[in-house]
Amino acid sequence: MVYFEMVKTALKTVLSKPATILYPVQAAKKTPLSRGHVVQDGSKCISCSICVKKCPAQAIVLDKEAKTWQINRFRCVVCNSCVDTCPAKCLSMDTQYTAPATAKGVETFAITYVKPAKPEKKDEQKQ
């Protein structure tokens, strides 16, 4: 008859430090690869809208007229698809999770990228 098989493990646990951390007082564990939330750099965004098409959760809205890039954090499933496909590399994945919120809403980023003017070589040659 074997009883109290657990006692050894239980005693070890009593004498060791807690396995849990006091989140949010202590920061959560994260690694360089952790998928926290998507960050957009407006100065690099070329408004190609590939991220909008590639988002499986349809969380991204791009307005070319108003020059804004919006993300609904409550729809976003943090799959990294937009970051992988962004041709201008303006999207990146932050390792920190977004803070809890009490109301749903979208986060808006302004697109400040200005297309560089084409060099007017031909005109100069004509003159």
Next chain:
Amino acid sequence: MSKQIIVPFGPQHPVLPEPIHLDLVLEDEKVVDVVPSIGYIHRGFEKLVEKREFTEYVYIAERTCGICSFIHGATYCQGIEQIMNIQVPERAEYLRVIWSEFSRLHSHLLWLGLFADAFGFENLFMGAWKTREKVLDFFEETTGGRVIQGTSKIGGVRRDISGERLDRMVKDLDDLDREMKELTDVFLHDDSVKHRLRNVGTISRNDAYHLGAVGPTARGSGVAIDLRKSGYGAYDRLNVPVVTDSCGDCYSRCAVRAKELFTSTDLIRQAVKKITEGPIDVKVTGAPDGEYFMRAEQPRGELVHYLKGNGSKFLVRSRIRTPTLTNIPPLIKMLQGCELADVPVIVLSIDPCISCTER
């Protein structure tokens, strides 16, 4: 004959992680019949296949289940690869095996914890989940996600694991093995656990086979079926031992899962030994035109993804059959004739994953 009464069990019940409803027909304390009903968390994943491109649907397929998510994603990808005749690089196949086996470890440790909780062993529950945390840490370090890995893609995998990390992982596996040994010893040898689980919810080999039991539920009754033996992906190059137990009671099903933890770590070691250097993905062009039934072994049993495409970017039909669905008829058989107090333990012994089942 005494008077029959019907006692509802679920959808909200302390032992159930997910909602399933059972109408228990009782005669005194004895269950004479059970009427199951599902449909509380249907999410319409299969319909979504018409609205998302087949390359983006990988992320959705992965979210079918929160426990065996990687295997869902990989199975979907393998199905599409079969339709499109894509040869996946060898390294990607081995990486899929490594993540799949870690998913199995994660799932079985989670289940052992929940099962311990169901038969009232709170300390063991905490211990199992503490061990599981190490597996989740590995996932986060190599894929970026703890529960949803997101590393499958059509034509290979999205992330590589460096050789140095693989070596470190094998060393960590020794520690994990030691910790799991300590944990499973309690499940396998402690008499208070045996006393609670022996001869509870017994199902014969014949019944389990004919009612379509899969995974540890079937193997616990002595039916040696394991889809990994069929050699999909890189499993044909690995030695897959099939763990079976002959009694067919709750203890047998628990023992099968406890022993499978070690076959999983063994498979990971074999995969690391055989893994080759090379690319992790191939470029995919075109769209799937045709249909395929992709079968794979999940922690709970055989998973089927049926996929049909018509040459456009959107699939025409997707059908997911999860192991829990086929394990419900054997569950009904197990419950007939048991005591009311044993119902929670028996229901949990098939490892029900209702969200997967209803998709």
